[in-house]
Amino acid sequence: MNFLFKGPWLANMKMFITLDPSNVHYIMSKNFTNYPKGTKFNEMFDVFGDGIFNVDSDLWKLHRKMAHTFIGHPKFHQFLQDKIWEKVEKGLIPLLDHVSKQGLVIDLQDLFYRFSLDTICTLVTGCDLGSLSIDWPHVPFANALDDAEEVILYRHFVPMSVWKFCRWLGVGNEKKYKKAWEILDDFVYKCIAKKREEKKQELMKPQVVGVDLLTLYMDESQSINVTSASDKFLRDTILSFFIAGRDTTSTALSWFFYLLSKNSRVESKIRDELSTMETVHDYHNLIYVHGALCEALRLYPPVAFEQKASIESDVLPSGHQVDPNMQIIFNMYAMGRMKAIWGEDCYEFKPEGWISERRNIRHEPSYKFLAFNAGPRTCLGKNMSFFQMKAVVATILRNYTFQAVEGHQVVPDISLILRMKHGFMVKEVQNKYLPPNLEIQEKDGADEFESHDSSKRIRTAAKKSFKEGEATLEKTAESAATVMDHAMHKAKDKVENKFSHHRHGREADDEL
Numbered sequence: 001m002n003f004l005f006k007g008p009w010l011a012n013m014k015m016f017i018t019l020d021p022s023n024v025h026y027i028m029s030k031n032f033t034n035y036p037k038g039t040k041f042n043e044m045f046d047v048f049g050d051g052i053f054n055v056d057s058d059l060w061k062l063h064r065k066m067a068h069t070f071i072g073h074p075k076f077h078q079f080l081q082d083k084i085w086e087k088v089e090k091g092l093i094p095l096l097d098h099v100s101k102q103g104l105v106i107d108l109q110d111l112f113y114r115f116s117l118d119t120i121c122t123l124v125t126g127c128d129l130g131s132l133s134i135d136w137p138h139v140p141f142a143n144a145l146d147d148a149e150e151v152i153l154y155r156h157f158v159p160m161s162v163w164k165f166c167r168w169l170g171v172g173n174e175k176k177y178k179k180a181w182e183i184l185d186d187f188v189y190k191c192i193a194k195k196r197e198e199k200k201q202e203l204m205k206p207q208v209v210g211v212d213l214l215t216l217y218m219d220e221s222q223s224i225n226v227t228s229a230s231d232k233f234l235r236d237t238i239l240s241f242f243i244a245g246r247d248t249t250s251t252a253l254s255w256f257f258y259l260l261s262k263n264s265r266v267e268s269k270i271r272d273e274l275s276t277m278e279t280v281h282d283y284h285n286l287i288y289v290h291g292a293l294c295e296a297l298r299l300y301p302p303v304a305f306e307q308k309a310s311i312e313s314d315v316l317p318s319g320h321q322v323d324p325n326m327q328i329i330f331n332m333y334a335m336g337r338m339k340a341i342w343g344e345d346c347y348e349f350k351p352e353g354w355i356s357e358r359r360n361i362r363h364e365p366s367y368k369f370l371a372f373n374a375g376p377r378t379c380l381g382k383n384m385s386f387f388q389m390k391a392v393v394a395t396i397l398r399n400y401t402f403q404a405v406e407g408h409q410v411v412p413d414i415s416l417i418l419r420m421k422h423g424f425m426v427k428e429v430q431n432k433y434l435p436p437n438l439e440i441q442e443k444d445g446a447d448e449f450e451s452h453d454s455s456k457r458i459r460t461a462a463k464k465s466f467k468e469g470e471a472t473l474e475k476t477a478e479s480a481a482t483v484m485d486h487a488m489h490k491a492k493d494k495v496e497n498k499f500s501h502h503r504h505g506r507e508a509d510d511e512l
């Protein structure tokens with residue numbers, strides 16, 4: 001349950017890894033002020049500047065207040081509803097119809113990344129990037145985000161002095177990082193300038209009902225006693241929303257559909273529930289879908305690790321001593337698969353566990369179900385992401401039937417977000433809107449997999465990611481992950497033993 005991990009002495013790595021919900025509760029809520037993210041985190045994630053993810057104390061409070069107010073603003077709520085459905089109708093459905101008609105093999109993960117990128121960009125800046133399109137366009141901004149995340153992950157596995165030296169020299173991964181930073185800056189500052197220009201020219205019609213977050217940050221900051229935000233403040237804020245909104249929702253959707261592909265019982269129960277909807281907009285009553293999404297998030301939390309750093313020495317509820325400036329890690333992936341927390345059937349995909357007898361969603365304490373974080377830093381986009389996910393799930397499952405491509409391996413990647421390493425290749429097997437003569441004919445042989453431009457592109461992209469230069473990073477990450485994995489297993493075994501005397505199955509959850 002608890003494990004002290006010491007890296008090579010040169011690395012100056014000393015981490016306390018805990019899977020104990022009472023420690024999580026204590027660190028995330030009860031003694032929150034002693035456990036900020038810390039300066040090390042801020043330095044490693046420096047491309048995100050002083051955005052909400054990257055800061056502590058007063059600056060974090062200011063960000064939190066603004067983000068909380070504007071995400072909950074009625075004008076943004078209206079905008080969110082309109083834009084998500086617009087993207088579904090004008091982006092997702094035409095693309096899936098095309099895929100269906102052409103009998104293409106696609107990477108569902110890539111599709112969800114594009115959907116989420118376009119929606120978060122629209123919601124935050126008012127501009128649609130248009131990445132979700134039948135020609136699967138190359139989007140430099142998206143690639144720059146990926147590159148930045150990859151290098152940040154790499155920074156976790158090498159001593160800080162080493163990556164800082166490489167940064168100073170401008171070599172290796174740090175060179176790639178610098179380039180990514182420039183692309184991100186270029187795009188975000190252009191969005192800010194465009195918005196300021198629109199305002200100057202009063203192109204924004206005063207009667208519009210819904211507005212994007214950037215507009216609210218520019219127009220409404222004073223209403224909550226915050227002086228007008230500078231371009232740098234807006235840049236850090238926008239980038240934080242991008243990282244918050246793109247990778248998480250799309251990763252959750254990818255694992256959700258993967259789990260469905262393995263569980264026909266759950267899929268048919270979801271289709272039953274969806275068939276009771278009068279329109280696709282009737283998503284509020286989707287209790288079973290909600291339970292299934294929570295279950296996918298339990299098994300595959302998109303943010304699989306949470307990091308904290310202690311300020312003062314402390315003693316945790318588990319009795320462990322914490323030294324000042326010690327790194328503390330929670331592994332949400334392991335916690336979501338512990339019998340002691342979730343019962344004997346913890347490896348199964350069972351949405352029913354989330355539904356009460358009265359057909360409401362059962363509340364699980366956040367220090368146990370940590371997918372959206374816990375305590376004062378709980379995710380601010382939880383409701384927004386459930387709305388998006390339900391809109392996508394309802395649209396896809398009411399209209400299409402995807403089948404996983406046989407033999408394609410779906411495995412988690414080592415990255416900051418729990419992505420699928422090689423994506424999730426699927427093929428549409430039946431579109432109920434297509435007349436029978438247009439129904440997709442199964443073709444023989446593996447050639448079909450190669451025969452379409454988009455699948456070729458996906459395969460080429462996958463191959464590219466293995467290119468030699470990156471193999472080193474992968475190896476470093478993998479060996480570090482093996483050590484971590486080993487540590488997790490040891491810790492997990494310990495906690496199973498400890499708890500097994502007191503807990504029996506799911507009933508025990510309520511004690512936590």
Ligand code: HEM
Binds near residue numbers: 303372385
């Ligand atoms: C399934 C989707 C999502 C999941 C699983 C998720 C999960 C999380 C997690 C684990 C954190 C804590 C990260 C950390 O402190 O290191 C977080 C924070 C946050 N999330 Fe989400 N998130 C999701 C979607 C979104 C969306 C769509 C937004 C909207 C922009 C969003 C906005 C935020 C913000 C602003 C924070 C920072 C909170 C703070 O530090 O006070 N999230 N989220």
